[in-house]
Amino acid sequence: MAVVAAGAxxxxxxxxxxxxxxxxxxxxxxxxxxxxxxxxxxxxxxxxRLAYVVNHTSDTLSVLDIRGRKVVSEIAVGSRxxxxxxxxxxxxxxxxxxxxxxxxxxxxxKGRVVRTIATGDEPYGVTVSRDGRRLFVANSLxxxxxxxxxxxxxxxxxxxVARSPRDIAExxxxxxxxxxxxxxGMSVLDPAAGSELERRDLGRASLTRQVACTxxxxxxxxxxxxxxxxxxxxxxxxGWIHSNGFSVADLTRPGHRVTLLxxxxxxxxxxxxxxxxxxxxxxxxxxxxxxxxxxxVDVAKCLQLVEETTPDLVKPxxxxxxxxxxxxxxxxxxxxxxxxxxxxxxxxxxxxxxANYFSDSVTVLDAETGALRATIPLGPPQEMTLWRKGxxxxxxxxxxxQTWFSCTSCHGEDATVDGLNWxxxxxxxxxxxxxxxxxxxxxxxxxxxxxxxxxxEAAIAAGQRFQGFLPVPENHKALVEYLGNPERAPxxxxxxxxxxxxxxxxxxxxxxxxxCHPAPKFTDMKLxxxxxxxxxxxxxxxxxxxxxxxxRGGPWLHDGRAPTLRSIFTxxxxxxxxxxxxxxxxxxxxDLIAYLRSL
Amino acid sequence: MDxxxxxxxxxxxxxxxxxxxxxxxxxxxxxxxxxALTPAIRGEQVARKMGCFxxxxxxxxxxxxxPGARGGVVPGWDGPTVSSFAKDEQExxxxxxxxxxxxxxxxxxxxxxxIPMPAYRGLIGEQxxxxxxxxxxxxxxxxxxxxxxxxxxxxxxxxxGCFGCHGPAGAGGCANxxxxxxxxxxxxxxxFLELVRDDAELxxxxxxxxxxxxxxxxxxxxxxxxxxxxxxxxxPYLRDDEVAKLVAYIRWxxxxxx
Numbered sequence: 071m072a073v074v075a076a077g078a079x080x081x082x083x084x085x086x087x088x089x090x091x092x093x094x095x096x097x098x099x100x101x102x103x104x105x106x107x108x109x110x111x112x113x114x115x116x117x118x119r120l121a122y123v124v125n126h127t128s129d130t131l132s133v134l135d136i137r138g139r140k141v142v143s144e145i146a147v148g149s150r151x152x153x154x155x156x157x158x159x160x161x162x163x164x165x166x167x168x169x170x171x172x173x174x175x176x177x178x179x180k181g182r183v184v185r186t187i188a189t190g191d192e193p194y195g196v197t198v199s200r201d202g203r204r205l206f207v208a209n210s211l212x213x214x215x216x217x218x219x220x221x222x223x224x225x226x227x228x229x230x231v232a233r234s235p236r237d238i239a240e241x242x243x244x245x246x247x248x249x250x251x252x253x254x255g256m257s258v259l260d261p262a263a264g265s266e267l268e269r270r271d272l273g274r275a276s277l278t279r280q281v282a283c284t285x286x287x288x289x290x291x292x293x294x295x296x297x298x299x300x301x302x303x304x305x306x307x308x309g310w311i312h313s314n315g316f317s318v319a320d321l322t323r324p325g326h327r328v329t330l331l332x333x334x335x336x337x338x339x340x341x342x343x344x345x346x347x348x349x350x351x352x353x354x355x356x357x358x359x360x361x362x363x364x365x366x367v368d369v370a371k372c373l374q375l376v377e378e379t380t381p382d383l384v385k386p387x388x389x390x391x392x393x394x395x396x397x398x399x400x401x402x403x404x405x406x407x408x409x410x411x412x413x414x415x416x417x418x419x420x421x422x423x424x425a426n427y428f429s430d431s432v433t434v435l436d437a438e439t440g441a442l443r444a445t446i447p448l449g450p451p452q453e454m455t456l457w458r459k460g461x462x463x464x465x466x467x468x469x470x471x472q473t474w475f476s477c478t479s480c481h482g483e484d485a486t487v488d489g490l491n492w493x494x495x496x497x498x499x500x501x502x503x504x505x506x507x508x509x510x511x512x513x514x515x516x517x518x519x520x521x522x523x524x525x526x527e528a529a530i531a532a533g534q535r536f537q538g539f540l541p542v543p544e545n546h547k548a549l550v551e552y553l554g555n556p557e558r559a560p561x562x563x564x565x566x567x568x569x570x571x572x573x574x575x576x577x578x579x580x581x582x583x584x585x586c587h588p589a590p591k592f593t594d595m596k597l598x599x600x601x602x603x604x605x606x607x608x609x610x611x612x613x614x615x616x617x618x619x620x621x622r623g624g625p626w627l628h629d630g631r632a633p634t635l636r637s638i639f640t641x642x643x644x645x646x647x648x649x650x651x652x653x654x655x656x657x658x659x660x661d662l663i664a665y666l667r668s669l
Numbered sequence: 670m671d672x673x674x675x676x677x678x679x680x681x682x683x684x685x686x687x688x689x690x691x692x693x694x695x696x697x698x699x700x701x702x703x704x705a706l707t708p709a710i711r712g713e714q715v716a717r718k719m720g721c722f723x724x725x726x727x728x729x730x731x732x733x734x735x736p737g738a739r740g741g742v743v744p745g746w747d748g749p750t751v752s753s754f755a756k757d758e759q760e761x762x763x764x765x766x767x768x769x770x771x772x773x774x775x776x777x778x779x780x781x782x783x784i785p786m787p788a789y790r791g792l793i794g795e796q797x798x799x800x801x802x803x804x805x806x807x808x809x810x811x812x813x814x815x816x817x818x819x820x821x822x823x824x825x826x827x828x829x830g831c832f833g834c835h836g837p838a839g840a841g842g843c844a845n846x847x848x849x850x851x852x853x854x855x856x857x858x859x860x861f862l863e864l865v866r867d868d869a870e871l872x873x874x875x876x877x878x879x880x881x882x883x884x885x886x887x888x889x890x891x892x893x894x895x896x897x898x899x900x901x902x903x904x905p906y907l908r909d910d911e912v913a914k915l916v917a918y919i920r921w922x923x924x925x926x927x
Contacts, residue, residue, distance in 0.1 A: 460854075482797060502709075539681045541756060579773075579776045580739065580756055581739060581753070582753030583753070584752065584772075584776075585752065585753050585755065585756055586752060586753070588756070594756070597817075597820075598749070598752050599748060599749055599820070599824070600749050600752070601749060609817060609820075609821060610820065610824050611820055612819075645749075646739075646740040647749040647750060647752075648753075648755070649753055650739035650740045651739075652739060652741065652754060653740070653741065
């Protein structure tokens with residue numbers, strides 16, 4: 071009997087790793103039906119009686135009666151809304167719509183969108199200025215923050231920041247603190263002058279999410295992951311791959327920051343996301359999206375710890391996975407739903423509202439005890455499709471040993487990149503590789519820069535082993551379904567400036583790029599030796615990456631040596647082997663980059 | 670009695686003479702034998718005849734300046750350079766016959782090189798073309814699927830200078846006066862089997878410059894010591910894993926031979 075069982079398991083493992091597994095022929099992306107709501111953010115009405123829930127995948131806004139524990143209406147907004155902010159008079163809600171590149175202005179009285187304000191590309195966090203006259207929008211694809219005149223709807227300034235700004239908080243003296251999702255720093259901006267005052271390094275912070283400031287303008291809090299990239303990805307139980315928490319920055323001291331972890335020994339707090347401060351600033355709430363929990367942080371204890379942390383202790387502190395329990399800075403509770411993201415504090419009722427992305431619900435927690443008081447479903451219950459299960463697992467740290475991280479901790483919730491170089495042991499240690507977008511894995515075998523996985527299925531199975539467990543057949547199927555049908559956001563650069571794209575395509579061909587990167591996959595799926603190998607790589611050839619969605623990748627080349635697309639050609643092609651790009655004029659280079667960004 | 674002894678001595682002498690003649694002739698024929706002409710070696714002669722090296726440089730290692738071309742030079746035939754000019758071997762044939770593959774002609778060159786690639790259609794025979802492509806394949810590494818270890822072995826062979834004497838891809842052809850064969854042996858073909866019985870012997874060749882079996886044979890040792898170009902002993906310069914990759918490359922090369 072035991073022998074039979076062992077045989078069955080062996081057969082299963084073999085199936086999971088079959089090298090001849092066929093890639094899905096026509097990827098469907100996110101299934102058209104059923105439509106889930108996927109609440110991504112929640113905010114309160116001016117009188118505190120209603121909550122507005124931003125439903126990411128149904129392109130709607132659910133209006134909740136907090137005390138009545140029910141949905142009172144649902145309002146259509148632009149495509150893929152992600153975040154929202156209330157106007158100072160409480161009459162309008164500004165909803166950022168990722169796929170549109172615009173803010174949907176919802177008249178809350180009329181219950182519909184009355185205006186659309188153009189922003190930069192893929193707007194995420196939106197904040198209303200203290201005087202209510204300005205909107206600040208983090209354009210996560212343009213890498214800028216827009217300052218918008220709320221009345222006229224015109225852009226007054228677009229301030230360049232680091233990669234992928236996510237969330238904005240305004241200080242009392244009118245500065246902006248911006249979390250940059252794909253860089254390791256936060257930006258401090260002067261919106262009136264239209265300039266970046268400081269880019270503050272946050273050490274190993276990665277995929278930073280929501281940000282908040284104290285009323286005295288001194289302290290800024292940023293939720294995020296700590297990624298120990300560039301070092302061998304080992305000892306996950308000590309938080310050496312990922313640890314999770316928030317950074318505290320004293321805005322009066324340039325460069326100051328202390329990072330505190332919400333992990334516990336043997337129990338990671340994967341992927342902190344939402345972050346709000348109570349009005350009395352005694353408590354801070356952080357949603358931990360990968361483990362479906364909420365942390366209630368004692369702000370006084372936390373600031374005391376921050377003050378004690380002298381510069382030489384900053385690094386040991388950000389590595390201390392026991393600090394939560396040693397100093398009692400926070401308590402963690404079940405969020406009551408799956409994938410908690412945006413949160414809002416209803417002080418009138420003493421409750422925390424949590425938008426649970428995968429449960430299609432808002433849960434109401436006691437803000438003091440963390441106890442679940444109510445679950446408000448945003449629609450009728452719907453069974454999870456295999457794809458949706460895959461999306462959940464991709465975000466879910468419970469499939470990782472001791473819940474230290476999930477797939478998204480390196481690839482983001484859109485299955486692309488975290489902008490870091492990881493030293494995975496599968497191709498030898500000591501040779502970190504740039505994280506690749508997973509959107510192209512399904513039809514461009516082999517996988518990984520060194521081609522060490524024959525195809526996507528083998529890579530997914532290996533990924534699960536890397537996370538500390540053997541692939542579970544059901545999970546494996548769901549992940550294959552999800553990653554085999556990647557959801558690609560619309561590329562706003564595909565239609566912009568067609569003349570430049572045409573010129574860029576001509577340069578692409580003339581330089582011979584199309585030989586190894588032929589359309590439509592923009593890869594020949596072969597290993598090539600273009601002199602990029604280093605002694606640490608143990609090999610000279612690397613898998614040709616697909617150029618689809620190049621704009622979402624980076625840093626570029628196998629070891630991430632090129633921080634910008636331009637530097638691939640200006641700094642990292644000395645022998646003219648990676649395309650014949652020597653002597654390209656600045657104009658030709660611009661055109662080539664415009665073309666690459668449009669793919 | 671004396672007569673018998675004398676006649677026996679004559680027989681012995683005649684026999685000894687005969688043996689000497691036969692062995693001498695055998696050695697002489699071997700000494701004078703030309704290296705086996707493989708397609709790659711014939712292809713090198715075609716390249717010489719057609720003037721390829723005039724622009725592409727000796728052995729196609731990289732060419733003369735072309736002020737009109739992107740990159741400013743006539744491209745070499747090494748693998749990394751070739752990879753941005755041709756998708757496959759068919760496109761190499763098109764480069765030779767038509768001056769550019771159809772893909773490039775149809776795309777329309779944005780910037781024509783100052784020194785255009787000539788079209789050899791009508792000037793080169795079918796056999797010559799096939800030989801030339803074989804030589805090109807040896808120089809560039811070709812478009813074949815090559816396993817990781819073998820590819821790294823090829824890179825190591827290039828780095829430590831093996832191809833200098835053994836020819837591109839070990840195709841052979843270099844003369845070596847005083848050696849048993851009169852030339853430096855190729856890594857493909859039949860001769861290889863006489864010199865290398867197994868991987869252990871191949872490693873001995875690489876690390877010590879000669880295998881123990883031949884070194885202990887007086888006749889073989891005579892030729893090994895007398896040859897003008899001595900096979901170097903690479904022991905100080907190659908790690909074990911590098912030798913293993915070299916062996917993998919040579920084994921892969923031999924497997925590809927028909």
